[in-house]
Each structure stands twice: as structure tokens, then as C-alpha cells.
Amino acid sequence: MSRCERNRTAQAGLAIGLILLALVLVVAVAAPVLFSAQADVLGPRFASPSGEHLLGTDAAGHDVLLRSLVAARLTVLMTAAATAVAVVLGVFAGTGVWLLRPRGRELSLRVIDAMVAFPGLLLALVVAAVLGAGAGSAVVAIGVAGIPYFARLTANLAARISQQEYVSTARLLGVGPLRVAVRHMLPNMAEPLLVLAASTFATTLTAISALSFVGLGVQAPAYDWGKLLNEALPSLLAGRPAQLAGPAVLIVLAGLGAVLIGDGLAARANPRAAASRARASASAAAAAPAGDFLVEVRDLRISAGDRELVKGISFDVRDGEVVGIVGESGSGKTLTAMALAQLLPDGLSAKAARLSLADLDLAVPVAPARMAEAVSLVYQDPGSTFNPALRMGTQLTEVLRVHRRTGARAARERIIDALRAVRLTEPERRMRQHPHELSGGMRQRAMIATSLATQPRLLIADEPTTALDVTVQAEILRELRRLNRREGMAILVISHDIGVVRALCDRVVVMYHGEVVEEVAAADLTVDGVGQPYTKALLEATPELDHPVKEPVHD
Numbered sequence: 001m002s003r004c005e006r007n008r009t010a011q012a013g014l015a016i017g018l019i020l021l022a023l024v025l026v027v028a029v030a031a032p033v034l035f036s037a038q039a040d041v042l043g044p045r046f047a048s049p050s051g052e053h054l055l056g057t058d059a060a061g062h063d064v065l066l067r068s069l070v071a072a073r074l075t076v077l078m079t080a081a082a083t084a085v086a087v088v089l090g091v092f093a094g095t096g097v098w099l100l101r102p103r104g105r106e107l108s109l110r111v112i113d114a115m116v117a118f119p120g121l122l123l124a125l126v127v128a129a130v131l132g133a134g135a136g137s138a139v140v141a142i143g144v145a146g147i148p149y150f151a152r153l154t155a156n157l158a159a160r161i162s163q164q165e166y167v168s169t170a171r172l173l174g175v176g177p178l179r180v181a182v183r184h185m186l187p188n189m190a191e192p193l194l195v196l197a198a199s200t201f202a203t204t205l206t207a208i209s210a211l212s213f214v215g216l217g218v219q220a221p222a223y224d225w226g227k228l229l230n231e232a233l234p235s236l237l238a239g240r241p242a243q244l245a246g247p248a249v250l251i252v253l254a255g256l257g258a259v260l261i262g263d264g265l266a267a268r269a270n271p272r273a274a275a276s277r278a279r280a281s282a283s284a285a286a287a288a289p290a291g292d293f294l295v296e297v298r299d300l301r302i303s304a305g306d307r308e309l310v311k312g313i314s315f316d317v318r319d320g321e322v323v324g325i326v327g328e329s330g331s332g333k334t335l336t337a338m339a340l341a342q343l344l345p346d347g348l349s350a351k352a353a354r355l356s357l358a359d360l361d362l363a364v365p366v367a368p369a370r371m372a373e374a375v376s377l378v379y380q381d382p383g384s385t386f387n388p389a390l391r392m393g394t395q396l397t398e399v400l401r402v403h404r405r406t407g408a409r410a411a412r413e414r415i416i417d418a419l420r421a422v423r424l425t426e427p428e429r430r431m432r433q434h435p436h437e438l439s440g441g442m443r444q445r446a447m448i449a450t451s452l453a454t455q456p457r458l459l460i461a462d463e464p465t466t467a468l469d470v471t472v473q474a475e476i477l478r479e480l481r482r483l484n485r486r487e488g489m490a491i492l493v494i495s496h497d498i499g500v501v502r503a504l505c506d507r508v509v510v511m512y513h514g515e516v517v518e519e520v521a522a523a524d525l526t527v528d529g530v531g532q533p534y535t536k537a538l539l540e541a542t543p544e545l546d547h548p549v550k551e552p553v554h555d
């Protein structure tokens with residue numbers, strides 16, 4: 001079956017699932033109102049199916065069909081409650097795990113893994129036995145047994161989403177972990193959590209019914225489908241299966257509906273396609289600005305355990321200067337920038353003889369609010385820079401609202417001004433749009449605008465044009481250069497493309513295998529001007545850009 005056919009089948013399944021579950025819900029709502037009294041009327045015992053009693057009667061003389069329909073409400077309520085316990089507490093636990101420090105997180109994940117490996121129904125039986133038989137304890141027991149599954153999924157999703165650039169951006173902006181979790185992470189987990197919730201509804205239904213069937217769930221005179229199955233057992237053994245049919249068919253229909261909905265939702269889940277990459281190129285000349293060192297890096301070493309990834313590099317950035325770090329993939333450019341932004345991934349450690357930004361000592365943890373004032377980041381992929389679940393306006397104004405305590409209206413006006421400054425068209429409309437409604441170039445302009453909002457001393461641009469269409473690249477580079485001139489803000493540009501850094505930068509640091517091999521003025525970036533064979537090879541592999549970036553700036 002082709003992928004397209006599979007998708008169509010899943011969508012048809014979703015529609016059937018929704019219809020089935022809707023029917024069960026209608027029965028659950030209406031049947032107790034319409035048939036409660038009739039379902040309690042006693043007729044002949046063990047009557048066979050007939051026009052009067054379509055599925056016959058039970059040992060006490062109750063109409064089996066009416067009791068099955070009436071039992072829908074209690075069964076669905078218990079199932080929904082137990083599912084809600086599993087979802088809410090599981091998501092809470094999984095998010096909490098992500099908020100812990102790495103060691104606590106690791107330990108908690110191992111505990112969750114062990115609980116997932118423990119059979120859920122066995123755990124539920126233990127909990128139900130401890131709490132005593134009853135509908136309430138069945139809900140708690142089955143709900144508790146479901147918690148580890150949601151906790152593990154949430155923790156795994158949180159680990160993945162926390163690597164997204166919009167989360168790093170929020171962290172750099174000083175947004176607290178709880179707010180990051182609630183605003184930026186949970187909305188992006190909704191889809192997989194919904195899929196798991198739908199299939200959990202089905203397993204919870206059978207588990208709740210199983211508990212009532214073995215006598216640990218609903219107690220007489222109340223009844224759910226599991227209890228009706230229990231009562232039908234003697235009839236089944238006596239060769240009268242009809243009594244079983246009502247609850248059994250309804251359990252299957254409700255469970256099938258939930259499973260089909262889960263499958264349909266899973267098929268609709270549409271993982272974001274990786275952005276296509278293109279290469280930029282450029283040419284021109286620039287004057288090297290002078291001034292005090294804004295950034296000082298001395299003997300910076302970044303390690304993963306005992307593996308050294310950045311091996312004692314040193315360089316400086318002056319106030320107002322545009323410095324490029326160039327080198328092939330894996331040479332340590334991004335890690336160097338992340339060390340400067342204090343955003344190194346877990347498991348990596350940095351030490352340096354000196355690592356400073358203006359008066360901030362970056363070798364020790366700096367309060368996020370101060371970091372947010374000092375550094376801004378522009379990432380490679382403008383598609384993943386923004387949270388897809390939030391409107392542009394909400395996220396663009398976040399930095400001002402969190403740090404400057406700026407009111408919503410004033411923050412909006414400032415950001416609209418900033419969007420105008422980076423020449424984004426129709427800024428008011430953009431604020432109302434979601435990230436996917438903007439082109440890559442627009443999103444990158446918006447990112448640059450928001451990174452200017454705190455008037456940072458240093459802007460780190462990590463491959464700012466790599467993911468953009470080739471026609472947009474030169475525009476964005478020109479925009480960065482213009483802002484550098486106008487705002488006097490220093491920029492550290494990370495790129496594997498020597499053409500980009502030559503076009504944009506005053507000075508270039510060339511990295512190779514975690515070391516600085518050469519530092520050279522951008523004006524000297526010619527095959528004859530550089531000293532190292534590695535830099536020459538990079539230059540020889542670089543095409544020229546048609547449009548100059550360092551054109552005069554007229555503002």
C-alpha cells in the first residue's frame with residue numbers, strides 16, 4: 001500500500017472511529033435517562049432472546065440489552081476519568097522530570113522506564129487490592145497504571161523539543177523553565193499526546209472492565225460493562241451466550257472507535273520537513289573598526305566527558321565589529337558560540353582562562369536576564385526558530401514582556417517598529433500570523449528584529465542565511481550589515497561558508513577540528529592573502545556573490 005493510500009485509509013478510519021465513539025457517547029448520555037427504570041424491572045429469569053427482550057434476561061430477570069445500554073454511562077465516565085488521571089499526572093511528571101537537573105532527570109527517567117516495563121494491569125490489580133474494591137479505586141488503579149506511559153512520552157518529547165531553537169531562544173531570553181515548558185513545549189506535544197490518549201482510552205476501557213469482571217471494580221447495585229460480563233459468565237457456561245453479547249459488543253465498539261481515532265490522528269501527525277539548504281556567496285571590502293574588546297575568549301576548551309571538542313581557542317570581538325567564525329562542519333563553531341551564550345547542551349562542559357562579554361564573566365553562570373540583555377541569537381533555520389503553535393506577535397514580544405516588564409501594547413509597538421527597521425512588509429499583519437504563514441526570509445527578518453529588541457551588545461548569527469533561498473541570502477546579509485552600522489552592535493557570524501563571512505565580516509577566525517588555524521582581516525581573504533593551506537582550500541571552493549553586501553548604507 002502506498003503512503004498516500006495508507007493515509008486515506010487512516011483518515012477513513014478516523015471518521016469511522018469518531019462516528020463509533022459519538023454513538024457510544026449518545027448511548028451513554030441518553031440510555032440512563034430513557035431506560036434506567038425499565039432496566040431495573042424484573043421479568044422472567046434467564047429468558048432467551050425474544051421480541052420483548054432482544055438479548056434475553058439475566059439471572060435476576062433484568063433485560064440484558066437495556067442494562068448494557070444504561071451501563072454505558074458509568075463505563076465511559078470511569079474510562080474517561082482513569083484516562084484523564086493518566087494523562088494529567090503523566091504529563092505533569094514528564095514535564096517535571098525535564099525541569100530537574102541532569103542527574104535527577106537521569107534517575108527519574110530510569111524509574112519511569114522501570115515502571116513502564118512493569119505490567120500495567122498487574123500494577124492496577126495491586127493498587128485496586130490495596131484501595132479495596134469499588135468504582136473509585138478502579139479508576140485510581142487504572143489511572144495510576146497509565147501514568148508512566150505518559151510520563152515517558154512527555155519526557156522524551158520534552159528532551160527533543162528542548163533542543164529546538166525557539167526553546168533555546170526563550171531560555172536565552174531568560175524565560176523561566178516552567179514558562180518554557182508550559183508555553184513553548186506542551187503545545188508542541190499536543191499531537192502525540194492526543195494519539196497516546198486515544199489508544200489509552202481503549203486499553204483503559206478493557207482494563208476497567210477487567211477489574212469489574214474479576215470483582216475489584218464496580219460493586220452492586222451499580223453496574224458497568226465489566227460487571228455485566230461477570231454476571232453473564234454463568235449463562236455463558238450454561239450455553240446461553242446472548243447475555244454476554246450486549247456488554248461485549250459495546251466494549252468492542254467503543255474500544256475500536258478509540259483505536260481508530262488514535263490511528264487516524266497518528267497518520268495526520270505531520271513531522272516538519274527538514275529545511276532545504278542552499279549555499280551563499282559574496283564579495284566586497286570593509287574597514288576594520290577599532291575599540292575595546294567586547295568579547296574576550298582565551299584558551300576556551302569544550303569537552304564531552306574526556307573528549308575535547310574545542311581545543312583551547314582564543315579570539316576577540318571589538319565593540320561594533322563583525323567577526324566571522326568559519327570552518328567545515330564539526331569544527332566547533334556552534335559550540336564556541338553556544339559557550340558564549342551559556343547555552344551549551346547538557347553533557348558538555350566549557351572552561352577557559354578567560355571568557356567574557358563586556359563586564360560579564362561567562363566562565364561562571366550568569367543570570368538569564370543579564371544574558372538576555374547582552375546577547376541575542378539568530379539561527380540558521382528560521383523555520384525552527386519560532387514556536388509553530390504561537391502567533392508571531394506573541395513570541396516576538398515575549399522578550400520585552402519578560403525582561404523589560406513592558407506592557408503588551410508598548411511591546412507590540414516596539415516590535416512593529418523593529419520589524420519595520422528590518423524592512424519586513426506589513427508588520428501589523430505579520431504579528432497576527434503564525435510562523436508557517438511567513439516565508440523563510442520574512443521569518444529571518446523577524447528573528448533579527450526581535451533579537452534587536454533588547455539592544456544587545458552582541459548578536460550571534462549562526463549560519464543566518466544557510467537555510468534561505470539563494471535570492472534572499474544577500475538581502476539578509478545586507479540587513480545584518482546595515483544594522484551593525486546603524487546600531488553599532490557587534491556581530492559574531494558563524495558559517496561554514498567563507499563567502500558569507502567575507503561578505504559580511506571585518507575579521508575572520510578560521511577553525512578546523514576544534515582549533516583556530518588562522519585569524520585574518522576579511523579584506524585579506526584571498527587565496528594569496530591567507531597563510532594556511534586549509535583557508536586557501538576553503539577560498540578556492542567558494543564562488544563569488546553577484547551582489548555586494550558591504551554597499552554604502554543610507555538610512
Ligand SMILES: Nc1ncnc2c1ncn2[C@@H]1O[C@H](COP(=O)(O)OP(=O)(O)OP(=O)(O)O)[C@@H](O)[C@H]1O
Pocket residue numbers: 304309327328329330331332333334335336345346347348496
Ligand atoms: N551535545 C553534543 N555532545 C557531544 N558532541 C557534540 C555535541 N554537540 C556537538 N558535538 C560535537 O562537537 C563537534 C563540534 O560541533 P559544532 O556543532 O560546534 O560544529 P560546527 O562547526 O558548528 O558544525 P556545523 O557547521 O555542522 O554546525 C562535532 O564533532 C560535534 O559532533
